[in-house]
Amino acid sequence: MIHSLAGLLDEGGISRERPFREPHSTASMAAIIGGGRSAKPGEVSLAHNGVLFMDEFPEFPRHVLETLRQPIETGEVMVARANAHVKYPSRFMLIAAANPCRCGYMSDPARACARAPECGADYLGRISGPLLDRFDLRVDVPPVAYRDLELPCDSEPSAEVARRIAAARDRQATRYAETLHCTVNADAEGSVLQKFATPSLDGQALLLEIAERFGLTARGYHRVMRVARTIADLAGSEAVERAHIAEAASFRLPTGQIRSQPRNSRKAAAAAQPEKMAMANDSRP
Numbered sequence: 001m002i003h004s005l006a007g008l009l010d011e012g013g014i015s016r017e018r019p020f021r022e023p024h025s026t027a028s029m030a031a032i033i034g035g036g037r038s039a040k041p042g043e044v045s046l047a048h049n050g051v052l053f054m055d056e057f058p059e060f061p062r063h064v065l066e067t068l069r070q071p072i073e074t075g076e077v078m079v080a081r082a083n084a085h086v087k088y089p090s091r092f093m094l095i096a097a098a099n100p101c102r103c104g105y106m107s108d109p110a111r112a113c114a115r116a117p118e119c120g121a122d123y124l125g126r127i128s129g130p131l132l133d134r135f136d137l138r139v140d141v142p143p144v145a146y147r148d149l150e151l152p153c154d155s156e157p158s159a160e161v162a163r164r165i166a167a168a169r170d171r172q173a174t175r176y177a178e179t180l181h182c183t184v185n186a187d188a189e190g191s192v193l194q195k196f197a198t199p200s201l202d203g204q205a206l207l208l209e210i211a212e213r214f215g216l217t218a219r220g221y222h223r224v225m226r227v228a229r230t231i232a233d234l235a236g237s238e239a240v241e242r243a244h245i246a247e248a249a250s251f252r253l254p255t256g257q258i259r260s261q262p263r264n265s266r267k268a269a270a271a272a273q274p275e276k277m278a279m280a281n282d283s284r285p
């Protein structure tokens, strides 16, 4: 429907595919959020129920980045015109990628950045704390040497991962079958989150300790609970255990202590150009 409004569909068809949108960092506010003369939906709405991928995230204008906070939080966006306000749905999974610093060589020993560490602090500092707080998973992707690309891949095959994900989603569908407005862990809030994602006693103790030590915001605390619930689901575990909390929290460490991937991971190879930080937020149903 949104794609139809935006005039992106041929012959009045309807799209049944989950969208993948990849706006460029030079895109205007209206193109990302929505607007223009006829208050058209922007990329955040065109990505509804799908993925919004923003490469070179710090290169987007600051006011555009800050405006993302509302749709991330509420799953809707208000597009204002002189004589009309239009509300569009915008529940998307935000995937952002960034070099560690402007020149991109911050942690490459072969081509060290001359302005480190300020180069990285200035560059990643364009992403505000409240915006970064809304990312559930932050992963450091180290550069991969060409000779390592030839190494055999020892990670779990994608088909296997897809099966685990399908099983985890089935588990969530069963869990939330009786709960209104909630189909997956990302939708769980308040009492629903407490009921289904409260960890075991030693898991709770660890979560409190992490919250105090790293100064987690209330939002961050609940996001760790949701991610831990999903990690437990992927592991086929009914209870959220201490290990699930530890893993969820490891994805949320302060910038500069971002979680590392194995050096010769193929996934890292695909994303590293020369080094990127990938961040994901899932508010998608």
Ligand SMILES: [Zn+2]
Pocket: 101, 102, 103, 104, 105, 106, 113, 114, 115, 116, 119, 120
């Ligand atoms: Zn640099």
